Amino acid sequence: MIIIENKIISDDVVEAQFVCDLTKCKGGCCEEGDAGAPLTEAELDEVNNSYEIIKPYMTADAVKEVEKKGRYQYDDEFGWVTPTLPSDNEICVYAYRENNGLIKCAFEQAYNDGKIKWKKPISCHLYPIIAYQGKHGDYERLNYEPRKKLCSPACKLGEKLKVPVYQFLKEPLIRKYGEEFYEVLEQAVTAHNHSQ
Template identity: 55%
Template sequence: MIAIDNVLLSDQIITDQFVCDLTSCKGACCVDGDAGAPLDVKELKNIDEVFNEVLPYLRKEGIDEINKQGRYVYDKEFGWVTPTINSKLCVYGIYDENGVVKCGIEQAYLDGKINFKKPISCHLFPIIVKKSKDGVTELANYEPREDHCKAACSLGKKLKVPVYQFLKEPLVRKFGAPFYEALDATAQHLKKQP
């Protein structure tokens, strides 16, 4: 484990390699799971604030589910999450011309309509961050899906890109630039170890 500030990170975040390969997985992380995407409490407000700009990007099925369930729902096991369609596709999921699931929120962001990129849990995946029992320490683990992420793990190895480097933007977004610099320095130090 690596400890930086109040965050404990699994070693695999710096030792393993990963680069998303959407042509292979087709955005399966937006479809497959036990619930929708976990949301920080502050993200509920973000979703409410950008919802009208995101709405034109969404699929009819997603809009229908939002009308039934709401823009977010509370799950006993995971807390606040995005709703899903038939316990599968996230209501904010959209398909591109190649059948790849993308995020309607992120597409609105990329088009300059909003300033909220997407839920941080989505942005960080396959790093999953949870609070420890003390409520202060955060636990960051590298948890790629064995089946869906196989191509991303292979591509990461081929390109020699560590998980933490591939996920630099969301790590900085979640924990800040000084945290990322400390993580990078730790990785560089460990690389020099015999």
């Protein structure tokens, strides 16, 4: 493991290889899970501020669900999460399926179209790294947790292209923890690799 300040990074984050293969998985992580996407307290405001702008990207069923359940909800196990659509395999309400079956994110599409400045929940952007708060809130554990079946094409593509997880997720890691954290992580990985 690598420890940077109060973050414990599992060896898999630096040793495993991973590159999303959307042609194979079709963005299935937006619908396969125990709850909607986890949201930080700060992201609740982002959801509220973006909602009216991203609404045209959402399906009619998703808009109805949000009007019924709210823009986010509290889950006893995961905290604040996005609602899901029970009628469509528990897909996130902010996701929509294109004709070719590919699932896209309403937030990310609005961001790409220059309509909002927030890309999407950091939990989605970081996946398959999952950040867990320490029991006493004074540290964070970063684990690599791909879904066995769904992510197997991404694991194969990562191995073929020889891209470690932390490099594939450089943008969200910098977005969440900053440039300096990522530079220290790279240095720690170099030292880790030389020590083996």
